[in-house]
Amino acid sequence: MESLLNGFEAFQRYYLNWQIIQETLPLLLRTLPIVGELLILSMFFSFFMGLVLSLMRLSHFRVFRWFAGAYVDFFRGLPLLLNFVFVYSGLAIVGAASGLRFLILPSVVAAVLSLSTTYAAYSAEVFRAGIESIHRGQMEAARSLGMTYGQSMRYVVLPQAIKVVIPPLTNEFIALIKDTSLASVISVQELLFTAKEKMGVVANPTPLMVAAFVYVLFTIPLIRLAARLEKKREGGSKGDKTTGGSTGKTSALISADIAAQLPKGGGIQL
Amino acid sequence: MSTAPTMIELQGVHKSYGQLEVLRGIDLQVTKSEVVVVIGPSGSGKSTMLRCMNALEPIQQGKIIIEGIDLTDSHTNVNKVREKIGMVFQSFNLFPHKTALENVMLAPLKVQKKSRKEVETIARDLLVTVGLSEKADSHPDQLSGGQQQRVAIARALAMQPDMMLFDEVTSALDPELVAEVLNVMKDLALGGMTMVVVTHEMGFAREVGTRMIFMDEGVIVEESDPREMIANPKEERTKKFLGMVL
Ligand SMILES: Nc1ncnc2c1ncn2[C@@H]1O[C@H](COP(=O)(O)OP(=O)(O)O)[C@@H](O)[C@H]1O
Numbered sequence: 225m226e227s228l229l230n231g232f233e234a235f236q237r238y239y240l241n242w243q244i245i246q247e248t249l250p251l252l253l254r255t256l257p258i259v260g261e262l263l264i265l266s267m268f269f270s271f272f273m274g275l276v277l278s279l280m281r282l283s284h285f286r287v288f289r290w291f292a293g294a295y296v297d298f299f300r301g302l303p304l305l306l307n308f309v310f311v312y313s314g315l316a317i318v319g320a321a322s323g324l325r326f327l328i329l330p331s332v333v334a335a336v337l338s339l340s341t342t343y344a345a346y347s348a349e350v351f352r353a354g355i356e357s358i359h360r361g362q363m364e365a366a367r368s369l370g371m372t373y374g375q376s377m378r379y380v381v382l383p384q385a386i387k388v389v390i391p392p393l394t395n396e397f398i399a400l401i402k403d404t405s406l407a408s409v410i411s412v413q414e415l416l417f418t419a420k421e422k423m424g425v426v427a428n429p430t431p432l433m434v435a436a437f438v439y440v441l442f443t444i445p446l447i448r449l450a451a452r453l454e455k456k457r458e459g460g461s462k463g464d465k466t467t468g469g470s471t472g473k474t475s476a477l478i479s480a481d482i483a484a485q486l487p488k489g490g491g492i493q494l
Numbered sequence: 495m496s497t498a499p500t501m502i503e504l505q506g507v508h509k510s511y512g513q514l515e516v517l518r519g520i521d522l523q524v525t526k527s528e529v530v531v532v533i534g535p536s537g538s539g540k541s542t543m544l545r546c547m548n549a550l551e552p553i554q555q556g557k558i559i560i561e562g563i564d565l566t567d568s569h570t571n572v573n574k575v576r577e578k579i580g581m582v583f584q585s586f587n588l589f590p591h592k593t594a595l596e597n598v599m600l601a602p603l604k605v606q607k608k609s610r611k612e613v614e615t616i617a618r619d620l621l622v623t624v625g626l627s628e629k630a631d632s633h634p635d636q637l638s639g640g641q642q643q644r645v646a647i648a649r650a651l652a653m654q655p656d657m658m659l660f661d662e663v664t665s666a667l668d669p670e671l672v673a674e675v676l677n678v679m680k681d682l683a684l685g686g687m688t689m690v691v692v693t694h695e696m697g698f699a700r701e702v703g704t705r706m707i708f709m710d711e712g713v714i715v716e717e718s719d720p721r722e723m724i725a726n727p728k729e730e731r732t733k734k735f736l737g738m739v740l
């Protein structure tokens with residue numbers, strides 16, 4: 225019993241030091257703008273890159289399909305941490321040696337580029353599954369009215385697919401929040417970097433606990449939201465059967481990995 | 495009849511899905527204002543034939559000519575040809591994210607690039623024609639099957655097509671909703687629309703069909719006046735099939 229108490233006491237001293245918590249929290253909150261910047265820019269770029277990649281993957285042109293497939297496979301396989309290192313240090317070394325100075329990226333730019341390229345691959349998979357979940361009758365009806373493939377995608381298939389992918393994209397956004405912390409390895413002064421710095425100064429890991437607390441605090445509402453959106457989607461898809469709209473299996477779209485495992489429903493090409 | 499222009503012409507059409515040959519040499523001519531009723535057992539290739547007529551499916555052999563334009567010619571702009579062919583599906587395929595009115599308006603707006611005002615007038619008139627003026631702002635999931643199918647017909651008509659293809663458009667409907675859809679189709683036929691109708695509604699075939707085609711295993715087995723075929727089928731397979739559906 226006594227040894228257990230000793231354990232608790234040690235944990236408290238190292239991880240829940242009240243004095244350090246009070247010092248660290250405002251420091252970390254001050255990094256939120258930079259975390260937000262990483263988040264919003266990466267979300268924006270990965271959304272559009274992912275959309276383009278998914279359309280390439282479903283295109284009639286073999287070169288597009290091949291490129292998008294290779295891209296997605298590569299970036300889904302590459303650990304994000306290594307992506308950060310390559311984009312930041314790798315490009316900088318090439319830039320310095322070759323005189324192509326523009327390759328020497330500021331760390332924030334490198335971080336956004338790394339996050340965007342990797343998350344574009346995840347988003348592409350989510351979008352692809354979303355598009356394929358729209359009943360092929362939708363594309364056929366649009367084409368039979370004389371719309372081109374592009375018009376049919378834009379006005380008929382994508383508006384429905386976007387609704388389907390909002391819950392899985394919300395989940396991706398949550399993962400993205402946490403993954404901004406990896407930017408600390410290339411010295412972006414974001415939340416985790418600042419916490420680690422403080423940890424060095426006070427020679428105590430309590431700042432890490434504060435960092436964990438802030439991440440969890442910001443992700444929990446989104447996690448609740450994603451769950452709500454998925455429920456709503458599940459309830460809403462029941463009536464769609466007869467219209468030949470969404471096929472209803474889309475509620476299973478939880479993450480990029482699950483999305484990738486979805487059976488092909490569409491065959492949307494025409 | 496001989497002076498009426500040919501709207502649809504199929505010459506020796508063969509269509510396969512991989513190894514499976516679904517259409518095995520189809521020859522067919524449809525002239526203006528004809529109502530051709532297509533019957534045949536499930537899997538005989540009726541839907542496939544209709545889908546080939548507006549190039550939703552490529553064919554491997556033969557020719558399909560729509561109003562003098564060869565669909566199989568690689569220089570043909572199939573989108574342009576499809577504008578002239580309205581198609582209505584068994585499963586309605588209305589756009590669920592749009593209201594009835596928006597469903598009808600979409601293609602004229604985006605394809606024909608007409609003004610919104612002009613298109614809305616056309617669309618509202620069409621909804622009146624199919625008896626759904628009060629449902630203009632409803633989404634498909636708020637409509638019965640029969641209402642959805644009538645919106646789908648209005649949507650196809652909004653492009654002012656020269657011909658209409660109907661693929662078992664009443665098969666997914668509850669029996670009491672079949673008549674409202676057939677009545678719209680009858681009015682269309684009376685108005686002189688060229689129509690190819692896959693259906694098992696023999697009453698409709700007798701009343702408005704100008705010709706009947708019996709298909710089996712990818713070929714046209716028998717072809718004649720609908721009343722004649724229903725009363726006196728010549729081929730053994732036709733007799734057997736009609737015996738089952740009548
Ligand atoms: N997309 C497809 N891929 C493979 N086979 C198909 C496809 N569509 C139809 N078929 C096959 O073609 C045959 C004819 O189908 P269909 O034209 O739908 O017949 P029907 O409309 O007369 O019932 C069937 O054996 C069907 O299984």
Ligand SMILES: [Mg+2]
Nearest residue numbers: 540541542662
């Ligand atoms: Mg069929």
